[in-house]
Amino acid sequence: MKLTLAALERRVVACRRCPELRAYCAEIARIKKREHRERTYWGRPVPAFGDPRARLLIVGLAPGAHGSNRTGRPFTGDASGIWLYRALYRAGYSDRAVSRERDDGLVLHDVLITAALRCAPPHNKPTPEQLRRCAPYLDHELSLLPDLQAVLGLGAIGTRAAAEALRRAGYRFERPPKFAHGMEAVAEGPPDRHDVILIASYHPSRQNTNTGVLTETMFDAIFTRTRVLINDREDAGKRAAP
Numbered sequence: 001m002k003l004t005l006a007a008l009e010r011r012v013v014a015c016r017r018c019p020e021l022r023a024y025c026a027e028i029a030r031i032k033k034r035e036h037r038e039r040t041y042w043g044r045p046v047p048a049f050g051d052p053r054a055r056l057l058i059v060g061l062a063p064g065a066h067g068s069n070r071t072g073r074p075f076t077g078d079a080s081g082i083w084l085y086r087a088l089y090r091a092g093y094s095d096r097a098v099s100r101e102r103d104d105g106l107v108l109h110d111v112l113i114t115a116a117l118r119c120a121p122p123h124n125k126p127t128p129e130q131l132r133r134c135a136p137y138l139d140h141e142l143s144l145l146p147d148l149q150a151v152l153g154l155g156a157i158g159t160r161a162a163a164e165a166l167r168r169a170g171y172r173f174e175r176p177p178k179f180a181h182g183m184e185a186v187a188e189g190p191p192d193r194h195d196v197i198l199i200a201s202y203h204p205s206r207q208n209t210n211t212g213v214l215t216e217t218m219f220d221a222i223f224t225r226t227r228v229l230i231n232d233r234e235d236a237g238k239r240a241a242p
């Protein structure tokens with residue numbers, strides 16, 4: 001049964017398919033990090049966040065234990081999120097550069113942020129079985145974005161999850177997309193959907209940003225490129241329309 005995006009995300013929040021992850025997230029929420037000990041942690045699966053008419057879908061890895069497992073919004077409350085929302089703001093996808101809390105009023109335009117896994121996994125390392133159990137949520141989100149033009153995978157796992165979800169939805173790649181920063185692959189749509197571009201970026205994790213593997217210039221260039229690709233595709237669609 002096809003749900004609305006809001007109903008789907010309520011289902012995500014209530015999901016109990018991975019009891020071990022639910023227990024881990026709840027335990028992190030109970031113990032807390034010293035600097036957040038006065039705050040109430042979210043401690044549950046984290047729903048997607050953004051514009052239900054998005055033309056760009058971002059697929060991250062999973063909530064951070066003290067980031068979105070604390071705040072309940074993707075990429076909010078940790079270092080990765082500082083980079084992501086700053087880049088989104090500079091590219092015109094967000095009305096502000098900082099995502100502080102779930103209820104801070106931030107509005108995203110034309111982008112929906114989701115993840116391969118919705119519960120924080122120990123050591124940020126989901127198992128293949130956990131990813132498999134969570135994948136239907138990504139499939140359902142894809143089906144609910146009628147205007148989708150581009151999917152941005154963050155990191156190898158986010159990119160692989162995005163490619164596999166596109167395949168399951170009936171999109172076809174000329175050759176299997178191989179993760180590399182800046183990779184672009186056209187996913188040819190099934191008869192009722194137009195083509196979509198899959199783009200890949202290094203994940204803005206501390207491991208990448210602190211070491212210079214990913215710089216802000218590189219990250220900004222990815223979002224500038226998504227804008228160009230989406231606009232070009234819209235223009236081509238208008239020219240092709242009778």
Ligand code: SF4
Pocket residue numbers: 012015016017018019021022045117118119130133134
């Ligand atoms: S990781 Fe996904 S499938 Fe597993 S409990 Fe969380 S929301 Fe459900």
